[in-house]
Each structure stands twice: as C-alpha cells, then as structure tokens.
Amino acid sequence: MSNDLEYLKHLVKGYDRDLVLRDLMNKFGDDVWNFAFFLTHRPDVADDLSQEVFLAAYKGMYAFRGECSVKSWLLTITRNKALHYLQGAFLRKVTLTDRLYSKSVSPAAEQVLFDRIENLNLWGTVMTLPRKYREVLVLDYHYGLKLNEIAKLLGVSVGTVKSRSYRAKKKMNELLAPNQEEE
Structure with a gap:
C-alpha cells in the first residue's frame, strides 16, 4: 500500500491539502472519471462527478483512516455520488461506450x-x-x-x-x- 499514498492515513490538520489533492487527482483521476462514466454513461456527468468526488475527498481527507485503499475510498465516493445522481435523474437507459484501449505496442x-x-x-x-x-x-x-x-x-x-x-x-x-x- 506504500504505492497507494500511504501517508494519507497520517494526515493532521495543517498539512498542505492542495498538494495531497494534486497527488490524488494525478494518481486516480482517470479511475474516478472512468467509473463515473461507467455508472452514468454520460461524459459531461462524469466530468461533474469527478470534480465532486475530489472536492469531497479534499474536505474529508483528514478523516481518511486507511481502513481500505485510497483507490477504494475514492471509488466508493464516486459510486455514491453517481448513484445519487442517477436516483435524481430520469435517465435509466444503458448506452454503450466507444472507449477502447489496446495493450499491444504496434499491432497491424x-x-x-x-x-x-x-x-x-x-x-x-x-x-x-x-x-x-x-x-x-x-x-x-x-x-x-x-x-x-x-x-x-x-x-x-x-x-x-x-x-x-x-x-x-x-x-x-x-x-x-x-x-x-x-x-
């Protein structure tokens, strides 16, 4: 878990939260956005939810106790915010995403x-x-x-x-x- 921003468990008041937020966004920004998109199927909503997730993490980072991984913590916040959005939205239709990723170096x-x-x-x-x-x-x-x-x-x-x-x-x-x- 040392690679997973272990120091978050030890944050105390007065620590530079802006720096920590940048770390979180750099390391987990894509994961949060992709999960929000997966749940909502809307890139504009995924953008908004990602901002909300990191704002919530910023406000609650001193409360993070390390009982789960940082990624799991952020994905939990993402899921809760996405489900809250979906419960309030009239959108219930599932759509396909065209985001594809290839792991090969240079395929034919x-x-x-x-x-x-x-x-x-x-x-x-x-x-x-x-x-x-x-x-x-x-x-x-x-x-x-x-x-x-x-x-x-x-x-x-x-x-x-x-x-x-x-x-x-x-x-x-x-x-x-x-x-x-x-x-």
Whole structure:
C-alpha cells in the first residue's frame, strides 16, 4: 500500500491539502472519471462527478483512516455520488461506450480492427447485465479491487460479491456462447 499514498492515513490538520489533492487527482483521476462514466454513461456527468468526488475527498481527507485503499475510498465516493445522481435523474437507459484501449505496442491495422470489434461486443454484452453484476465485473477486472474491497464499496458481504461475480460470469458465458458458435 506504500504505492497507494500511504501517508494519507497520517494526515493532521495543517498539512498542505492542495498538494495531497494534486497527488490524488494525478494518481486516480482517470479511475474516478472512468467509473463515473461507467455508472452514468454520460461524459459531461462524469466530468461533474469527478470534480465532486475530489472536492469531497479534499474536505474529508483528514478523516481518511486507511481502513481500505485510497483507490477504494475514492471509488466508493464516486459510486455514491453517481448513484445519487442517477436516483435524481430520469435517465435509466444503458448506452454503450466507444472507449477502447489496446495493450499491444504496434499491432497491424487488421488486428486493431478485430480487437475493437471484439472489445465492442464484449463491452456491449457486459452492458446488458443488470447493474449489480456489471459493477462487480468492472470493479474486479478493470479496477483490480479485491473481494473485500468490492464488498465494502458496494455495501454487501463478500459472499454476495462472490455470488454476483459467479452469476455475472455465467450470464456472460451464456450471452457470448452464440457468438462463439458463429466463428
């Protein structure tokens, strides 16, 4: 956790919060924005929520006790703010995102196209799952959170996280099976 801004647990009044905020934004800004976008499907709302998250972190950073990772703490704030937004909004429709990331250094153009198609299909399938299953998959595979961190973030037991993860994977296999038969 030393790589995870360990010093936040030891902040006392008078510490330069502006400097800490810059550290948080530099290290976790993309994660917060991406998670807000994942939950709301709106880049403009993700922008606003990201600002709100870091403002809340700025105001509450002396209260951070280190009971979870800094990333988990910020993603919890993000989730709470996004769900609050969604509860107040009339938007309930799920849309697909076209943000694709390739990990290869310099793939052939054809490979890039195939990877994008595959990513779109996979992401589109994930987006058809109920929110409780989508959240578990994204927090696990994209953000790399541990089961206990996911459970705390979602406010459920570790057993519930395991169950949702199992059901989400099973549903993904069922939804992807017809596509694999066509190949």
